[in-house]
Amino acid sequence: MEVNLVAEGLKFMMLGMGIVFLFLVLMIIAMNVMSKIIHRYFPEPQGTPKQSASSVPTGDMRKKVAAIAAAIHHHNQSK
Numbered sequence: 001m002e003v004n005l006v007a008e009g010l011k012f013m014m015l016g017m018g019i020v021f022l023f024l025v026l027m028i029i030a031m032n033v034m035s036k037i038i039h040r041y042f043p044e045p046q047g048t049p050k051q052s053a054s055s056v057p058t059g060d061m062r063k064k065v066a067a068i069a070a071a072i073h074h075h076n077q078s079k
Helices: 005-041 059-077
Strands: none
Touching: none
């Protein structure tokens, strides 16, 4: 009785890849279902986004912004 090891290896490879592929497909389906459930029962609050205090440059931040702008302007002129 002669066993073709290459054919057996290919069968095992296809079986393993098929199981991994099936697992990944099931995982994607489960994640989509969970996402729909979460969005249905816990929707994001609707409202206007508020501007945070950190996005408005004040005091020391204005000096930093001015220094960065001056450095960029100087760099562009020296090219």
